[in-house]
Amino acid sequence: MTTTVVNRIFNFSAGPAVLPLPVLEQMQRELIALPGVGMSVLEISHRSGTFESILAEAEADIRALAEVPSNYHIVFLQGGASTQFSMVPMNLLDPGTTADYVDTGSWSDKAIKEAKKIGSVRVAASTKQAGTVGYVRVPAASELSLTPGAAYVHVTSNNTIEGTQFQSTPDVGDAPLISDSSSDILSRPIDVSRHALIYAGAQKNLGPAGVTLVIVRDDVLERSRAKKATLPSMLNYAIHADNRSLYNTPPTFAVYGVGLVAKWLRAQGGLAAVGKANEQKATRLYGEVDRSGFYRGTADKDSRSLMNITFRLATEELEKLFVKEATAAGLDGLKGHRSVGGIRASLYNAFPAAGVDALVTFMRDFERRQG
Numbered sequence: 442m443t444t445t446v447v448n449r450i451f452n453f454s455a456g457p458a459v460l461p462l463p464v465l466e467q468m469q470r471e472l473i474a475l476p477g478v479g480m481s482v483l484e485i486s487h488r489s490g491t492f493e494s495i496l497a498e499a500e501a502d503i504r505a506l507a508e509v510p511s512n513y514h515i516v517f518l519q520g521g522a523s524t525q526f527s528m529v530p531m532n533l534l535d536p537g538t539t540a541d542y543v544d545t546g547s548w549s550d551k552a553i554k555e556a557k558k559i560g561s562v563r564v565a566a567s568t569k570q571a572g573t574v575g576y577v578r579v580p581a582a583s584e585l586s587l588t589p590g591a592a593y594v595h596v597t598s599n600n601t602i603e604g605t606q607f608q609s610t611p612d613v614g615d616a617p618l619i620s621d622s623s624s625d626i627l628s629r630p631i632d633v634s635r636h637a638l639i640y641a642g643a644q645k646n647l648g649p650a651g652v653t654l655v656i657v658r659d660d661v662l663e664r665s666r667a668k669k670a671t672l673p674s675m676l677n678y679a680i681h682a683d684n685r686s687l688y689n690t691p692p693t694f695a696v697y698g699v700g701l702v703a704k705w706l707r708a709q710g711g712l713a714a715v716g717k718a719n720e721q722k723a724t725r726l727y728g729e730v731d732r733s734g735f736y737r738g739t740a741d742k743d744s745r746s747l748m749n750i751t752f753r754l755a756t757e758e759l760e761k762l763f764v765k766e767a768t769a770a771g772l773d774g775l776k777g778h779r780s781v782g783g784i785r786a787s788l789y790n791a792f793p794a795a796g797v798d799a800l801v802t803f804m805r806d807f808e809r810r811q812g
């Protein structure tokens with residue numbers, strides 16, 4: 442068996458995204474037969490002791506990484522973060538109560554639209570600007586107009602498309618804070634205890650697509666438990682938590698992948714070290730974006746994301762050429778989201794610093810030729 446790596450290029454995709462090479466190599470080594478098991482992880486029962494250990498270890502490693510307090514459950518679900526847009530209000534937004542949403546980008550907007558189908562929603566702040574500008578920042582704490590007694594406050598910690606990010610956990614007072622952390626989960630230290638619920642699709646910072654991580658506080662689970670008889674079981678957090686993510690067949694390979702990534706993150710030194718590395722990568726790239734005026738960052742500086750670095754060139758033609766030449770140079774996935782255009786470099790946990798160096802070199806060369 443060979444694990445020779447042939448022609449891996451730098452993958453700036455916003456998700457599914459680059460995975461750590463040692464994780465891919467381990468998957469490759471173990472794909473035909475898990476050591477001591479003689480079967481692939483793709484072939485074993487989710488009820489087997491082997492898979493139960495894989496699941497338990499993944500949970501334990503995430504718990505250790507994020508210092509998840511004991512009054513929180515970790516569950517692995519399916520349906521992507523998009524299903525969470527519905528599950529959150531179905532479980533937690535009761536008639537006669539209102540949920541506050543902070544609107545900071547296209548994904549918050551989608552979460553709001555789905556929640557409105559379930560119950561009463563108030564937009565506690567929106568940073569959407571008129572016209573084509575869209576969203577370029579997250580709000581300051583002083584801009585949040587929170588509903589007293591709100592069922593919860595929903596935020597998007599990192600706006601994948603717009604390249605903005607809350608620089609720290611927003612202060613929502615005593616209200617239960619719910620965070621869509623799909624694009625910055627486990628990318629820096631996080632104070633889980635300030636949240637009622639955190640959810641994230643795995644396919645950016647955590648592992649392969651197909652599994653969604655939910656970290657939920659026990660008092661929030663009680664609100665779901667009260668709905669066991671009425672809410673569809675698959676959409677009830679308490680049912681999944683009470684069955685330790687084995688209510689039905691979980692996405693076994695994706696959970697295995699998340700487990701491997703969690704171990705890799707621990708081996709990097711945990712979230713403090715990973716956060717520092719992410720900051721260094723992003724700082725280097727923003728430095729280049731800001732250097733001469735040839736490139737123009739789209740996000741306000743105090744809202745800039747460490748995960749998705751978005752910038753523009755003078756014309757769309759130049760942007761097209763930039764993406765085309767970058768791709769030819771082995772820098773893939775730099776085209777901005779179709780809704781906003783421009784360039785987007787996603788620098789998730791597994792993205793190597795050498796890839797940022799390569800992009801910076803390419804940007805300088807492109808500017809020299811086109812500037």
Ligand code: PMP
Pocket residue numbers: 456520521522523524548597599600601602621622623624642
């Ligand atoms: N929220 C955010 C912040 C995202 O970036 C995405 C995916 N790009 C989603 C939600 C939707 O996730 P999924 O495709 O897993 O449903």
